[in-house]
Amino acid sequence: MILDFRLLICNLLLVASFSHVVQAETLLRWKFTEGERLQVTVDQHTVTETTGAGKPTGIDITMQSRMTWTIDSVDANGTAQITQRFERFAVTMKSGTAEPIAYASDSETKPSGSAADIAAAVEPVIGADFTVTMTNRGAIRAVKLSDAAAKAFTSVASPALKQLFSAEGITQLLGQAAVEFPEQAVAKDSVWTATFATPSPLGTLKQSRTYTVVAPEDVDGKTLERINITGQLEFEPSEQAPRKLKLLDQELTGTMLFDANAGRLASSQSTQKLTTERPYREFKIRVETTASTTTTISSG
Secondary structure: OHHHHHHHHHHHHHHHHHHHHHOOOEOOOOOOOOOOEEEEEEEEEEEEEEEOOOOOEEEEEEEEEEEEEEEEEEOOOOOEEEEEEEEEEEEEEEEOOOOOEEEEOOOOOOOOOHHHHHHHHHOOOOOOEEEEEEOOOOOEEEEEEOHHHHHHHHOOOOHHHHHHOOHHHHHHHHOOOOOOOOOOOEOOOOEEEEEEEEEEOOEEEEEEEEEEEOOOEEEOOEEEEEEEEEEEEEEEEOOOOOOOOEEEEEEEEEEEEEEOOOOEEEEEEEEEEEEEEEEEOOEEEEEEEEEEEEEEEEEO
């Protein structure tokens, strides 16, 4: 009986220790250091297929933007003033049998045709500084354009690029890397949500994202916190949108890897799928879009 009792105590201690390991909590916080430089790269691949009237059409767009972050100051609460700068912008567009359109801001080849139009819109923006206020929980509190950046951004002719290079567009872009973390520490299976509203020529996309903490992962010798992402989307058409435009289906999945020791996001990836439909004469035009986005952050 004595031996059995000792075994029971040992088992209880083992179970308690195991439970403690499983329920270990991590405080997700950015750790900014004055003078630190980071490089943020966002890669996006978007494929759009349109069917319903005539021959099906498809557009394939690959885009990359690269920024540098310089940490100017950090206050007592861990909120940082960060000078950010677009260092590179590249895009490739393919549609059917047409000649692909390719542009890269750091290419030595002089752009021509449609690529020259993109260059005219983008080149004033490359190298322009703007300042971002970001808390240690990843919340973007303010985006302030320098005089040079404001002038450059205003000169952008393309509505889509103008939106991307606006204070609001930059905030949305930074949202790929700066998800606001919970105030409390998290453990496995912890869940929190965030909402986003993204304007577009067709209307406002309102998205609710759910973040779920899963088991840590070892990547290149580092233990990173893995966070799964799912989302729901609602669509509010604008006055310029085709009438009776319907969102038929949507899906968002993704993951984030956060380096809690270094205090920064290592990478994130997400895939958004949308299917819309609208009437056109006797047809129903169906558009299926898949956008995959990958963000990486490294010391720069």
